Amino acid sequence: MQQTASIPLPADWRDFFALTKPRVMSLVIFTGLCGLLAAPGHINPVLGFTAVLCIALGAGGAAALNQWWEADLDAGMKRTAGRPLPGGRMARTDARDFGIALSVASVIVMGLAIGWLAAGILAFSIFYYAVIYTIWLKPRTPQNIVIGGGAGAFPPMIGWVAVTGDITAMPVLLFAIIFFWTPPHFWALALFVQSDYAKVGIPMMPVVKGHRSTRRQILAYAIVLVPIAAAPWFIGGTGAVYGIAAVILSLAFLGFSLPVAFRNPVDGDGMKPEKRLFAFSILYLFALFGVLVADRLLAAYGVIA
Numbered sequence: 001m002q003q004t005a006s007i008p009l010p011a012d013w014r015d016f017f018a019l020t021k022p023r024v025m026s027l028v029i030f031t032g033l034c035g036l037l038a039a040p041g042h043i044n045p046v047l048g049f050t051a052v053l054c055i056a057l058g059a060g061g062a063a064a065l066n067q068w069w070e071a072d073l074d075a076g077m078k079r080t081a082g083r084p085l086p087g088g089r090m091a092r093t094d095a096r097d098f099g100i101a102l103s104v105a106s107v108i109v110m111g112l113a114i115g116w117l118a119a120g121i122l123a124f125s126i127f128y129y130a131v132i133y134t135i136w137l138k139p140r141t142p143q144n145i146v147i148g149g150g151a152g153a154f155p156p157m158i159g160w161v162a163v164t165g166d167i168t169a170m171p172v173l174l175f176a177i178i179f180f181w182t183p184p185h186f187w188a189l190a191l192f193v194q195s196d197y198a199k200v201g202i203p204m205m206p207v208v209k210g211h212r213s214t215r216r217q218i219l220a221y222a223i224v225l226v227p228i229a230a231a232p233w234f235i236g237g238t239g240a241v242y243g244i245a246a247v248i249l250s251l252a253f254l255g256f257s258l259p260v261a262f263r264n265p266v267d268g269d270g271m272k273p274e275k276r277l278f279a280f281s282i283l284y285l286f287a288l289f290g291v292l293v294a295d296r297l298l299a300a301y302g303v304i305a
């Protein structure tokens with residue numbers, strides 16, 4: 001519902017910053033930066049910085065549009081009730097305009113400074129998150145984050161394409177890694193904030209199919225992630241440093257998923273395995289993409305073949 005002008009709206013720059021979901025987007029930006037640094041070829045550092053800035057602005061803009069659309073839902077959940085819109089610190093139209101401005105600016109600057117293929121993928125991922133996921137899938141299907149997860153998987157591809165100008169097997173594999181990582185990442189969290197989603201009628205997997213089915217699906221995605229994460233090495237796109245680290249990290253991810261998969265929680269047990277899996281999912285992606293870049297730098301400086 002639109003807030004009335006009589007309500008004081010003391011929004012300052014901190015509220016606009018919060019609207020970009022900076023903590024979540026830090027990993028989105030990091031994977032975009034790693035895609036750019038791991039790509040073969042050279043990009044002028046100023047242009048490289050511009051490309052990453054555009055990914056950050058686009059992701060932040062999409063996050064603002066997500067919160068513009070979901071202000072009423074966010075007001076109903078403990079985890080999100082303090083955000084700038086449900087907190088009553090910002091007019092809803094301001095969030096919408098801010099989101100549109102960031103999104104449009106990011107795509108135009110990316111197109112003019114870097115290239116229109118990277119800009120096109122950026123525009124599509126903004127549309128994917130703000131419209132396909134937020135407006136269409138999220139309120140309709142428990143597969144919302146499986147399909148919608150595609151939006152968050154594009155940033156490394158955008159970074160890569162900013163350097164090379166074309167889409168090859170490697171950026172597609174980087175996309176696939178985040179695509180298969182997203183369900184265990186999110187469902188681990190959904191298992192311990194399930195009552196919040198149920199309260200506002202969002203059909204997240206644990207709410208619709210129950211926790212047992214969600215747990216088994218987490219395991220299935222964690223299993224598939226092992227070969228997918230190692231695939232850049234199998235196809236010769238990286239060296240053994242990445243390959244071995246990818247296998248170890250992915251087996252650890254599987255190790256964190258196993259206790260979640262076969263657990264039957266009781267009230268008040270703290271949901272520790274689920275919380276550990278969620279925390280490790282974030283560490284996993286930071287580490288995997290970090291090693292991807294390290295592997296490339298080691299090869300570039302002749303430390304490894």
Ligand code: HEM
Binds near residue numbers: 024027031152186189
């Ligand atoms: C559709 C896909 C996804 C969904 C539904 C999802 C959902 C969530 C939610 C609800 C949180 C809790 C954050 C909060 O309290 O506001 C979270 C945290 C987080 N997500 Fe995701 N996520 C998705 C994909 C991604 C992707 C693609 C990335 C990065 C590549 C990512 C990175 C993070 C990080 C870093 C956090 C921790 C933020 C913190 O420390 O507070 N997520 N995610």
Ligand SMILES: CC(C)=CCC/C(C)=C/CC/C(C)=C/COP(=O)(O)OP(=O)(O)O
Binds near residue numbers: 055070080126151
């Ligand atoms: C370049 C570009 C556009 C990148 C987009 C990156 C992207 C899609 C990230 C998804 C991560 C995210 C904030 C999920 C939150 O889900 P939610 O919005 O359902 O969570 P909530 O319940 O906290 O609102």
